[in-house]
Amino acid sequence: MAPVCVRRILISESVDPCCKKILQENGIEVTEKQNLTKDELVAEIKDYEGLVVRSATKITAEIINAADNLKIIGRAGTGVDNVDVDAATKKGIIVMNTPGGNTVSAAELTCAMIISLSRHVPQAVMSMKAGKWERKKFMGSELYGKVLGIIGLGRIGKEVATRMQSFGMKTIGYDPITPPEVSATWGVEQMSLEQLWPQCDYITVHTPLMPSTTGLLNDATFAECKKGVKVVNCARGGIIDEDALLRALESGQCGGAGLDVFVEEPPKNRALVDHFNVISCPHLGASTREAQARCGQEIALQIVDMLKGRELVGAVNAQVLAHSFSPESHLWIRLGEALGAVLRSCTTSKQPYDQLMFFFQSNLVCGLQLFTHLYSWVILLAQFRVSTLLKGTAARCEAQPCDLWVQRQ
Numbered sequence: 001m002a003p004v005c006v007r008r009i010l011i012s013e014s015v016d017p018c019c020k021k022i023l024q025e026n027g028i029e030v031t032e033k034q035n036l037t038k039d040e041l042v043a044e045i046k047d048y049e050g051l052v053v054r055s056a057t058k059i060t061a062e063i064i065n066a067a068d069n070l071k072i073i074g075r076a077g078t079g080v081d082n083v084d085v086d087a088a089t090k091k092g093i094i095v096m097n098t099p100g101g102n103t104v105s106a107a108e109l110t111c112a113m114i115i116s117l118s119r120h121v122p123q124a125v126m127s128m129k130a131g132k133w134e135r136k137k138f139m140g141s142e143l144y145g146k147v148l149g150i151i152g153l154g155r156i157g158k159e160v161a162t163r164m165q166s167f168g169m170k171t172i173g174y175d176p177i178t179p180p181e182v183s184a185t186w187g188v189e190q191m192s193l194e195q196l197w198p199q200c201d202y203i204t205v206h207t208p209l210m211p212s213t214t215g216l217l218n219d220a221t222f223a224e225c226k227k228g229v230k231v232v233n234c235a236r237g238g239i240i241d242e243d244a245l246l247r248a249l250e251s252g253q254c255g256g257a258g259l260d261v262f263v264e265e266p267p268k269n270r271a272l273v274d275h276f277n278v279i280s281c282p283h284l285g286a287s288t289r290e291a292q293a294r295c296g297q298e299i300a301l302q303i304v305d306m307l308k309g310r311e312l313v314g315a316v317n318a319q320v321l322a323h324s325f326s327p328e329s330h331l332w333i334r335l336g337e338a339l340g341a342v343l344r345s346c347t348t349s350k351q352p353y354d355q356l357m358f359f360f361q362s363n364l365v366c367g368l369q370l371f372t373h374l375y376s377w378v379i380l381l382a383q384f385r386v387s388t389l390l391k392g393t394a395a396r397c398e399a400q401p402c403d404l405w406v407q408r409q
Ligand SMILES: NC(=O)C1=CN([C@@H]2O[C@H](COP(=O)(O)OP(=O)(O)OC[C@H]3O[C@@H](n4cnc5c(N)ncnc54)[C@H](O)[C@@H]3O)[C@@H](O)[C@H]2O)C=CC1
Pocket: 078, 079, 080, 099, 100, 102, 103, 106, 151, 152, 153, 154, 155, 156, 157, 174, 175, 176, 177, 178, 206, 207, 208, 209, 212, 213, 234, 235, 236, 260, 261, 283, 284, 285, 286, 287, 404, 408
């Protein structure tokens, strides 16, 4: 992998101090500026080759297009839905995250939500603080023997399952990628969503937000659930349709909800937050000292490794961009650039031959580059190294974290 030059990095959110320290120790100038507005970020980003964020900074195409020098966006956390990855990829900007750094913390908050829902702990605390002693009002139910449906059996889904099994819950689930025989090894029986809905006392979602997961729980699917089902969303706002959830809470079809995430953060519409049977947090899943230390350290080390040309870890657009970082690809890229320059010169001319000659005479460097690259490749071919090169590239392709299941091994 060829080194990339990044001298200045902007950290636009509260990221663990170890991130700044590691970057600085490696000769990078780091600036921390929090709570920038979109316009401020558009103006600021021009000066940096790197940007480190968490979930609150929305890196839209507009910001990416204004980022003339940006080479890397580091997400100190899991979800990259706040980054327009397509726009970054088109601009050749690497986007990397630290999935796994906050898995345990997000799983533990999910478990805290499930336990709190079963015993109304937050509501009872509020009642106590209000000077009341309401023992009847907060009658709960045991988790022991109840069925927990887990939608999304990735890193967090798995950790939630094993923890809640220790409370005696039966764990069932659904995931289109994790093989049922694999989830069975950690005690989760997989089934279709149609089979899952009517069996669950509790449902928790742990998927990314994407078209196939938006509104997974909606009016129709709530109707298929047991009356009084309790739901938890510590993944992304919108996986449980917020309007449908409010309707289900009002009708009693849903007996309670634990929400850490919202479609809009912070939510302007307070109807869900204010509902008596809703317990909620301001996106705290990853907000532990341990998770932040891991994510801050990992993102800094990943960036440094990439800059030093050591390895490319955690890049979510690696499949598209990784090859452009390999030394072998550099020869091809430069050859392509030189040929492109020649072709551009030909196509803009009425007399291509004259223009070609003019191009070579006036652009000796480019001509020499083209010659050098053609010569390099003739030598390579002569040494029968093409097959070796292809094998090497194939091995690197396989090593990319492109497959969710492989990534989690
Ligand atoms: N509240 C918070 O602060 C945090 C939230 N998260 C969020 O939690 C979610 C899960 O994170 P991880 O477990 O680390 O991700 P992961 O990638 O390990 O697991 C996601 C799983 O969802 C599955 N999936 C995809 N489409 C699905 C569908 N239509 N139905 C069912 N399953 C589907 C995938 O196959 C995968 O196994 C992400 O959205 C992440 O951003 C993560 C950390 C902290």
